[in-house]
Amino acid sequence: MKSWKENIRRIDPYVPGEQPDLEDMIKLNTNENPYPPAPGIIKAMKEFDFDKLRLYPDPTASMLTDSLAKYYHVDKEQVFVGVGSDDVLAMAFLTFFNSKKPILFPDITYSFYEVWANLYKIPYERPQLDDNFKINKEDYYKKNGGVVIANPNAPTGIYENLEFIEEILLHNQNSVVIVDEAYIDFGGESAVRFVEKYENLLVVQTFSKSRSMAGMRIGFAIGHKDLIKALNDVKYSYNSYTMNQVSLCFGVPAIEDDIYFKETLKRIIDTRERTKVELKNLGFSFPDSMTNFIFATHPQIKAIDIFRALREKNIFVRHFNLSKIDNYLRISIGTDEEMDKFISALKEILC
Ligand code: PMP
Secondary structure, three states: OOHHHHOOOOOOOOOOOOOOOOOOOEEOOOOOOOOOOOOHHHHHHHHOOHHHHHOOOOOOOHHHHHHHHHHHOOOHHHEEEEOHHHHHHHHHHHHHOOOOOOEEOOOOOOOHHHHHHHHOOOOEEOOOOOOOOOOOHHHHOOOOOEEEEEOOOOOOOOOOOHHHHHHHHHOOOOOOEEEEOOOHHHOOOOHHHHOOOOOOEEEEEEOOOOOOOOOOOOEEEEEOHHHHHHHHHHHHOOOOOOOOHHHHHHHHHHHHOHHHHHHHHHHHHHHHHHHHHHHHHOOOEOOOOOOOEEEEEOOOOOHHHHHHHHHHOOEEOEEOOOOOOOOOEEEEOOOHHHHHHHHHHHHHHHO
């Protein structure tokens, strides 16, 4: 092999869900929000000053960090923004996980954590979830180089309450604890309230799910100002202008319209609860979900067969070909109409 080839950084990449673009499809495979973003964004779009595109955007992204700080009742020095929470999490791994001790995250969780750990050569361990897909918090009470917990967890959908999260924080005061709250708005309570008490806590959220803006790519972290300063130092050593002008201008109205935000959340939660009943009636079982998806398995028909049969009907759900979860489907919650069609399709497939 040529020596330059030996020096290439090789990595098994994260595989995102497919983005088919078919007419009449029902897309329940990437946990997107079925409802449009806040109406204020259309106004912002109409008023957008295109001349601004000539200039570099504000590297501090202050419009957006100010708006988030106000919404979450923290100082703007406690807020970091990035190109989706993937960018924020990748930056956090690079910034905080530099110990020789392994970082800890569950064996079944957001699969990107393992990819970043490999990319940055961070040692890691993946304590196993129990047989009900629950995190054993005691597994995180040992020496480590950092802890990452998705709450609710993905793809299981299981939410742990704040006492559980605080127990993990209490046992990990010497490492940075990242709580990935990509799905927290769908019924959970955020650990943001702990950032004053635990200066090693970084809470990460996204506009992609609850705020209907997956296409815009906005994510953020809230934590102690020293953590945020460290994140910014790494960001400025990597790419000063992660947030483009359009994201800055459209992100603010997404935060400000709280009524619309809460209405859409309620609709999705109502549809999720209704879908749980329907799936149960069809014989599926699933951990109770506090997210905008349900992680379900059927006792008679293999998940992969259901996945394929749905696909033939242009209904897309997510199947992970990974041990322990390969007989499960992750089904995102769409509109009521989409879920009705999905349930009717399942009835046809199962009978
Ligand atoms: N964390 C979790 C647990 C997720 O499921 C996702 C979505 N794939 C993300 C983070 C990243 O979302 P985004 O980059 O769109 O903010």
